[in-house]
Amino acid sequence: xxxxxxxxxxxxxxxxxxxxxxxxxxxxxxxxxxxxxxxxxxxxxxxxxxxxxxxxxxxxxxxxxxxxxxxxxxxxxxxxxxxxxxxxxxxxxxxxxxxxxxxxxxxxxxxxxxxxxxxxxxxxxxxxxxxxxxxxxxxxxxxxxxxxxxxxxxxxxxxxxxxxxxxxxxxxxxxxxxxxxxxxxxxxxxxxxxxxxxxxxxxxxxxxxxxx
Numbered sequence: 001x002x003x004x005x006x007x008x009x010x011x012x013x014x015x016x017x018x019x020x021x022x023x024x025x026x027x028x029x030x031x032x033x034x035x036x037x038x039x040x041x042x043x044x045x046x047x048x049x050x051x052x053x054x055x056x057x058x059x060x061x062x063x064x065x066x067x068x069x070x071x072x073x074x075x076x077x078x079x080x081x082x083x084x085x086x087x088x089x090x091x092x093x094x095x096x097x098x099x100x101x102x103x104x105x106x107x108x109x110x111x112x113x114x115x116x117x118x119x120x121x122x123x124x125x126x127x128x129x130x131x132x133x134x135x136x137x138x139x140x141x142x143x144x145x146x147x148x149x150x151x152x153x154x155x156x157x158x159x160x161x162x163x164x165x166x167x168x169x170x171x172x173x174x175x176x177x178x179x180x181x182x183x184x185x186x187x188x189x190x191x192x193x194x195x196x197x198x199x200x201x202x203x204x205x206x207x208x209x210x211x212x
Contacts, residue, residue, distance in 0.1 A: 004109035007117035010131035013138035020113035034114035039074040042082035062095040090174035118180035128183040
């Protein structure tokens with residue numbers, strides 16, 4: 001059987017992680033949230049009391065144990081902001097590149113979600129999805145998520161953070177967030193989780209049929 005590699009890219013709070021996990025369950029494939037790698041670097045920078053804005057400091061923090069990826073603190077909004085800063089450094093991205101490619105090309109395939117999966121990590125992916133939603137809707141989703149965790153921050157602040165992260169992710173020189181030429185667009189703005197996942201499976205199956 002041919003390996004099935006599915007790349008799921010998109011901005012923060014677009015639903016790409018939820019969709020990627022659902023695709024992994026559907027196809028029985030391992031899943032990697034590549035954003036957690038950068039959050040782990042950000043957490044390591046913090047623990048080492050280094051500066052995430054300094055490339056040398058961020059690179060020094062790329063050598064971390066796999067166990068760090070399981071830390072709940074990595075999911076915090078603050079760590080997400082720091083991850084966006086460290087991920088803009090070309091040498092940090094280079095240091096984590098092989099780790100991600102090895103995961104993508106394991107026997108049978110895998111599902112990866114992030115910002116540059118279809119363009120840099122697995123440009124040969126079987127199917128590439130680019131998941132998006134309007135900034136306002138993404139901010140509402142993230143705000144509800146944070147509130148649910150007991151973190152009380154204004155919706156305006158969350159929206160401002162979303163826009164700032166988008167600008168960093170799309171404006172960086174190293175592997176910016178862009179739509180791959182052969183990626184299939186999935187806008188989740190007005191879709192439920194169930195409908196988004198259903199549409200994602202439909203798109204993947206359509207691409208597989210084209211390649212059969």
